[in-house]
Amino acid sequence: MTFIIENLDKKYDHLEVFKDFNIEITERKITCILGPSGCGKTTFLNIISGVIKSDTGFFSGFDSKLISYLFQEPRLLDWKTVWENIEFVLKDHYSKKEINKIICKYIDMVGLKGFEEYYPSKLSGGMMQRVSIARAFAYPSDILIMDEPFKGLDLKIKRLLMNAFVKLWTEDSRSVIFVTHDIEEALLLGDEIYVFSEAPVRIKKHFKMNRSKQERKLEDEQIEYMKKEIYKVLQFVI
Amino acid sequence: MKIFTIIKSKFPTILSILILITIWKIISEIIDSEIIVPSPEETFKSLILILKSKAFFKTVMATVIRGWIGFLLSCILGLIVGMLAGINCFLEKMIQPLLVVIKATPVMSIILIALIWFKTDIVPIFVSFLVAFPIICLNVMEGIKSVDVKIIQMAKIYRVKKYRIIIEIYIPAIMSFLVAGFSTAMGIGWKAVIAAEVLSQPKYAIGKSLQMAKSYIEIGDVFAWTVVAIFLSFIFEKTIRIIEKKIVRWR
Numbered sequence: 436m437t438f439i440i441e442n443l444d445k446k447y448d449h450l451e452v453f454k455d456f457n458i459e460i461t462e463r464k465i466t467c468i469l470g471p472s473g474c475g476k477t478t479f480l481n482i483i484s485g486v487i488k489s490d491t492g493f494f495s496g497f498d499s500k501l502i503s504y505l506f507q508e509p510r511l512l513d514w515k516t517v518w519e520n521i522e523f524v525l526k527d528h529y530s531k532k533e534i535n536k537i538i539c540k541y542i543d544m545v546g547l548k549g550f551e552e553y554y555p556s557k558l559s560g561g562m563m564q565r566v567s568i569a570r571a572f573a574y575p576s577d578i579l580i581m582d583e584p585f586k587g588l589d590l591k592i593k594r595l596l597m598n599a600f601v602k603l604w605t606e607d608s609r610s611v612i613f614v615t616h617d618i619e620e621a622l623l624l625g626d627e628i629y630v631f632s633e634a635p636v637r638i639k640k641h642f643k644m645n646r647s648k649q650e651r652k653l654e655d656e657q658i659e660y661m662k663k664e665i666y667k668v669l670q671f672v673i
Numbered sequence: 674m675k676i677f678t679i680i681k682s683k684f685p686t687i688l689s690i691l692i693l694i695t696i697w698k699i700i701s702e703i704i705d706s707e708i709i710v711p712s713p714e715e716t717f718k719s720l721i722l723i724l725k726s727k728a729f730f731k732t733v734m735a736t737v738i739r740g741w742i743g744f745l746l747s748c749i750l751g752l753i754v755g756m757l758a759g760i761n762c763f764l765e766k767m768i769q770p771l772l773v774v775i776k777a778t779p780v781m782s783i784i785l786i787a788l789i790w791f792k793t794d795i796v797p798i799f800v801s802f803l804v805a806f807p808i809i810c811l812n813v814m815e816g817i818k819s820v821d822v823k824i825i826q827m828a829k830i831y832r833v834k835k836y837r838i839i840i841e842i843y844i845p846a847i848m849s850f851l852v853a854g855f856s857t858a859m860g861i862g863w864k865a866v867i868a869a870e871v872l873s874q875p876k877y878a879i880g881k882s883l884q885m886a887k888s889y890i891e892i893g894d895v896f897a898w899t900v901v902a903i904f905l906s907f908i909f910e911k912t913i914r915i916i917e918k919k920i921v922r923w924r
C-alpha cells in the first residue's frame with residue numbers, strides 16, 4: 436500500500452508553495468526528502484500530518500493512522516521533566532508499567548540516562564532535540580515524520596542516533612517520511628529519495644535504493660553516482 | 674558562619690528599615706506634637722497595648738477572613754472568566770470593556786456604592802472581590818495567550834486528550850502569570866478591604882479600629898494599627914513568594 440497525494444495546492448499570501456503537486460510514498464519504507472532551504476519541505480510535512488490545511492488536494496492512506504512528528508524544533512513542555520515530556524504522549528496508549536519500560540528504553544537509546552528528572556531549561560539544545568527524538572520514537576505511531584532530526588548534534592551522537600534509528604526501524608518498519616539537508620544521511624538511511632525544487636515545488640529527482648541499509652557504503656559506485664546527481668540538482672559545485 | 678551570611682544578605686533591608694525609623698524619629702522631634710506625628714517609641718508602646726488587648730486577635734482575623742473570602746471569590750471567578758476569554762476571542766472582546774470600567778472606577782466609589790447595597794460585613798468582601806477580579810482575570814487571559822500554538826499542535830499530533838491539554842498545558846502555563854496576579858491583587862485588595870472597613874464599620878475590623886483611634890485622637894493607635902496592616906501584607910506577600918517557588922520550580 437502507498438500513501439497518495441494528488442493535486443496538492445498550497446498558497447501563503449502570494450507565495451505558491453505547491454501547485455498541482457503529486458507524490459506517492461511507499462508504506463513501511465523510509466522516504467527521504469531533500470530540497471533547497473525555504474522550498475516547502477516543512478509545509479509539506481505539516482500538510483500530510485494535518486497541522487495545517489492545504490488549499491486543495493486529494494490524500495489517501497492517511498486515515499486513522501497514528502502519527503509521530505519530530506518537528507524542526509524540540510517543542511518540549513518547559514514545566515515537565517525529560518521523563519514527563521515523553522510520558523505526556525504515551526499516557527493514553529499504555530499502562531503505567533509499560534510506560535516505565537518504554538521510556539527507559541528510549542531515554543537510554545538517545546543517551547540521556549541520568550537526565551530523566553531534568554527540566555528542559557537545564558538541557559542543551561542538542562539534548563532537547565534528543566528528548567524530542569525519544570518522544571517521537573517511543574510513540575506507537577504508524578507513520579513517523581521527521582524534520583531534520585539530527586541537525587545540531589555532534590558526529591558521535593549523530594552516528595549513535597542514526598544506528599539506533601535503523602535498528603528500531605528494522606524492528607517495527609514504520610512508514611518514515613524524513614526531511615534532511617544532509618545528502619549522505621539520505622543516501623545511508625533512505626529507501627527512496629525525493630529531491631524537491633524551489634517553490635512551486637516539483638519533484639526534480641526520485642531514487643529508489645536497492646541495497647539494504649546495513650551493506651550500504653558511501654564509496655559504493657552507485658551511491659557516488661546518486662550523490663553527484665543530487666548535488667547537480669541542488670546546484671552545488673563539487 | 675551561616676548566621677553571618679544571612680545577616681550579610683539581609684543587611685540592606687535592615688539598614689533601610691533603620692533609616693526609615695530614624696527619619697520618622699527626626700520628623701516627630703521637629704514637629705514635636707504626639708497628636709500629629711507620634712514618635713516611634715510611642716507608636717511601639719501603642720502597638721504593644723493593641724497586641725495585648727483582648728479583641729486584637731478577633732479584629733485581625735475578621736479583617737483577614739473578609740479579605741480572603743473576597744480574594745478567593747475573585748480567584749475562582751477570575752480563573753473561569755479569564756480562561757474562557759483567553760480561549761474565545763468573542764468573549765474576550767465582550768469582557769474587556771467591563772474589566773476596564775472596573776479597573777478605572779475609584780475604590781472609594783466602589784465602597785460607597787457597596788455601602789448602599791450591602792450589609793456592613795459584606796461591604797469589605799465585595800470591595801476586595803471587585804478590586805482583585807480584573808487583575809486576576811487579565812493575568813489568566815495573558816497566561817492563556819502565552820501558550821505557544823506550536824506546543825498545542827504537538828499535543829494534537831500525538832492525540833493527547835483535550836482535558837489533558839487543559840490540565841497539563843494551559844493550567845501550568847497560566848500558573849506563573851496567576852501567581853504574579855495574586856501578588857498585585859492581594860496588595861491592592863488588602864488596602865481596599867481596610868478602607869471599606871473604615872466606612873462600613875463592622876463589629877471587629879482593622880479599618881474600624883483605625884477609625885475609632887482617629888475619632889478619639891489616639892494618633893499612636895492609628896500608627897500602630899497601620900504597622901499591623903503593613904506587617905500582615907508583608908506576610909501574605911512572603912507566602913505567595915513561597916508558593917511561587919513551589920509552583921514554578923521548572924524555571
Ligand SMILES: Nc1ncnc2c1ncn2[C@@H]1O[C@H](COP(=O)(O)OP(=O)(O)OP(=O)(O)O)[C@@H](O)[C@H]1O
Binds near residue numbers: 448473475
Ligand atoms: N505561516 C506562513 N505564512 C507565510 N509564509 C510561510 C509560512 N510558513 C512558511 N512560509 C513560506 O513558505 C516557504 C516554505 O517554507 P517551509 O518552512 O516549508 O520551508 P522548508 O523547505 O522547510 O525550509 P528549511 O529547509 O529552511 O526548513 C518559505 O518561503 C516560507 O517563507
Ligand SMILES: [Mg+2]
Binds near residue numbers: 476477582
Ligand atoms: Mg523546514
